[in-house]
Amino acid sequence: MENKEKGFRIAVLSGKGGTGKTLVSVNLAALQADSAYVDCDVEEPNGHLYFPMEKEAKTQVYSPIPQVNDDLCNGCRECVDFCRFYALAYINEKVKVFENICHSCLGCGLVCPTNAITFNNSTVGTVSTGKHQGIHVYSGSLEIGKASGIPIIKELLKKSHKEKRLVMTDCPPGSACIVMESIKDADYCVLVAEPTIFGAHNLALVHELVSLFHIPYGVVLNKCTDSKNPSEKYCEENKIPILAKLDFDPELGKLNSDGKIVVWEKEEYRTIFEEMASRIAKEVGHETVVGIER
Amino acid sequence: MKQLLVLSGKGGTGKTTVAGTFVELSQAKAVADCDVDAPNMHLVLKQANAPERFDYMGMDKALIDSETCINCGLCQRNCVFDAIDFLPSTNENKDQYKVSDFGCEGCGVCVYVCPVGAVSMMPSVDGALELFRNGRVFSTATLKMGSGTSGKLVSEVKQNLIKAAPKEGFAILDGSPGIGCPVIASISGVHMVLVVAEPSVSGLSDLDRIVATASKFQTPVALCINKADTNKEKTEEIRRYCQNNQIPLVGEIPFDQKVVEAVNQGKTMAGETGPAGIAIRDVYEKTMGVFWRIQGSNELR
Numbered sequence: 001m002e003n004k005e006k007g008f009r010i011a012v013l014s015g016k017g018g019t020g021k022t023l024v025s026v027n028l029a030a031l032q033a034d035s036a037y038v039d040c041d042v043e044e045p046n047g048h049l050y051f052p053m054e055k056e057a058k059t060q061v062y063s064p065i066p067q068v069n070d071d072l073c074n075g076c077r078e079c080v081d082f083c084r085f086y087a088l089a090y091i092n093e094k095v096k097v098f099e100n101i102c103h104s105c106l107g108c109g110l111v112c113p114t115n116a117i118t119f120n121n122s123t124v125g126t127v128s129t130g131k132h133q134g135i136h137v138y139s140g141s142l143e144i145g146k147a148s149g150i151p152i153i154k155e156l157l158k159k160s161h162k163e164k165r166l167v168m169t170d171c172p173p174g175s176a177c178i179v180m181e182s183i184k185d186a187d188y189c190v191l192v193a194e195p196t197i198f199g200a201h202n203l204a205l206v207h208e209l210v211s212l213f214h215i216p217y218g219v220v221l222n223k224c225t226d227s228k229n230p231s232e233k234y235c236e237e238n239k240i241p242i243l244a245k246l247d248f249d250p251e252l253g254k255l256n257s258d259g260k261i262v263v264w265e266k267e268e269y270r271t272i273f274e275e276m277a278s279r280i281a282k283e284v285g286h287e288t289v290v291g292i293e294r
Numbered sequence: 295m296k297q298l299l300v301l302s303g304k305g306g307t308g309k310t311t312v313a314g315t316f317v318e319l320s321q322a323k324a325v326a327d328c329d330v331d332a333p334n335m336h337l338v339l340k341q342a343n344a345p346e347r348f349d350y351m352g353m354d355k356a357l358i359d360s361e362t363c364i365n366c367g368l369c370q371r372n373c374v375f376d377a378i379d380f381l382p383s384t385n386e387n388k389d390q391y392k393v394s395d396f397g398c399e400g401c402g403v404c405v406y407v408c409p410v411g412a413v414s415m416m417p418s419v420d421g422a423l424e425l426f427r428n429g430r431v432f433s434t435a436t437l438k439m440g441s442g443t444s445g446k447l448v449s450e451v452k453q454n455l456i457k458a459a460p461k462e463g464f465a466i467l468d469g470s471p472g473i474g475c476p477v478i479a480s481i482s483g484v485h486m487v488l489v490v491a492e493p494s495v496s497g498l499s500d501l502d503r504i505v506a507t508a509s510k511f512q513t514p515v516a517l518c519i520n521k522a523d524t525n526k527e528k529t530e531e532i533r534r535y536c537q538n539n540q541i542p543l544v545g546e547i548p549f550d551q552k553v554v555e556a557v558n559q560g561k562t563m564a565g566e567t568g569p570a571g572i573a574i575r576d577v578y579e580k581t582m583g584v585f586w587r588i589q590g591s592n593e594l595r
Contacts, residue, residue: 018306174331257494
């Protein structure tokens with residue numbers, strides 16, 4: 001039970017969106033009586049559509065943005081020269097701040113010799129928490145037009161870290177910095193892949209990523225048909241454990257596209273996901289981690 | 295160069311399939327893949343010759359010289375990105391501060407606060423740019439794992455295209471998923487965005503956010519629905535969304551197993567005769583109609 005007491009974190013990722021990452025993570029979370037689900041895809045969050053929150057608590061996430069006091073500024077331009085993100089410019093004898101490209105490193109405030117720079121909190125997005133049918137839901141949302149969701153992901157992870165239960169983390173697509181943030185503290189990674197050459201190519205990218213982080217992992221092959229499956233071939237060649245194969249099924253697709261939790265809708269899908277969960281438990285080597293309690 | 299960008303909010307909606315098919319149908323001589331996190335366009339646009347390659351220099355990264363470092367910890371305390379780790383001594387090493395490979399954003403604060411000059415900024419290769427010239431100019435790139443500067447790389451992919459094909463009048467760009475910095479960099483300067491949407495609760499939510507992002511940059515948007523027959527009610531909702539927001543709906547593509555087969559053979563849908571192939575050619579005609587009408591009206595202004 002040791003793992004369970006400090007919470008066990010499973011990150012679900014894919015080289016690209018649309019592979020069924022959210023389908024896998026919400027349904028695995030839904031198998032457990034009191035699991036937690038964290039949606040780190042703050043650019044296009046979808047998990048809350050499957051787990052609409054009862055009594056949702058919303059908090060704003062802020063980043064400190066420089067504010068220049070023109071009376072104190074002596075026009076030395078130290079701040080402008082320091083900023084490697086080109087977020088500051090000296091125009092018409094005033095320092096102008098380009099808020100949307102500021103990385104909030106606070107460096108300009110450090111270098112200013114006249115203390116003309118202070119920092120104001122600017123909203124970058126929100127974090128919502130709540131429960132749906134006993135599942136603890138965490139969801140973040142980046143404000144339109146803002147460049148980086150990292151402060152929101154950090155806040156989501158900080159909040160969900162206190163969880164002492166199974167935590168399913170639904171990662172953003174791709175393999176860039178925001179994905180790294182999401183998987184950094186994961187105990188296990190589930191990679192979801194489509195049966196196309198796109199799917200196999202993207203799988204190879206995330207495979208490289210989880211290998212870099214030395215996190216144990218396995219693959220769920222989604223939308224399988226009778227045709228050749230380049231992703232499956234990739235798994236075999238690279239000796240990656242296949243946790244489950246989900247067949248292409250219009251009925252599952254329809255339920256999922258309507259925002260339904262398929263393991264709650266049909267016994268047949270419940271069995272499929274329970275098998276997936278027990279396979280993960282076996283891979284992790286800890287039967288209690290993904291116990292089936294609901 | 296008039297640029298048409300294909301976006302979707304989320305990957306997997308068929309963006310690359312649509313963009314690749316458009317490239318063949320239009321015989322566009324200038325093409326870019328702006329999805330630098332997981333580029334796929336090269337898989338359907340087969341190239342006869344090897345590309346020219348360039349290193350992509352991302353932001354410089356901090357490096358701490360452990361000989362000079364006096365372990366004061368000021369760098370760690372001032373790094374807002376939590377990118378500096380303290381490693382306790384081992385048999386081989388004394389206590390030391392180390393910059394993590396992935397956390398450093400290259401702001402230079404650690405260099406500034408270090409009292410003994412132990413930190414310096416080092417150039418960092420964060421990926422590779424590739425430029426193919428095989429009858430058409432195709433600009434693409436791959437970002438190194440976990441690098442945080444994908445917006446900057448997208449801008450360089452586009453600059454490479456414009457520099458290599460300065461006289462081309464029309465370009466097709468395949469966008470990246472999401473609404474963050476790479477997407478903003480993709481949208482910047484394009485003349486129209488074609489959104490590929492999927493009929494699902496997720497698809498509707500993503501669609502709304504990507505349209506809002508494009509509107510923020512005052513870029514005109516047209517929309518097509520892919521896999522339109524997989525959820526008729528949601529397709530109807532997207533149609534209503536287009537009507538309510540005055541977004542031209544340029545067509546609906548049915549689900550067709552032939553798309554997967556074509557993709558797996560490294561082909562676009564341009565020559566396919568199945569339902570999706572027919573629909574996508576219709577989407578292409580309508581999209582270009584809207585595109586050139588908008589350009590015409592812009593030039594009249």
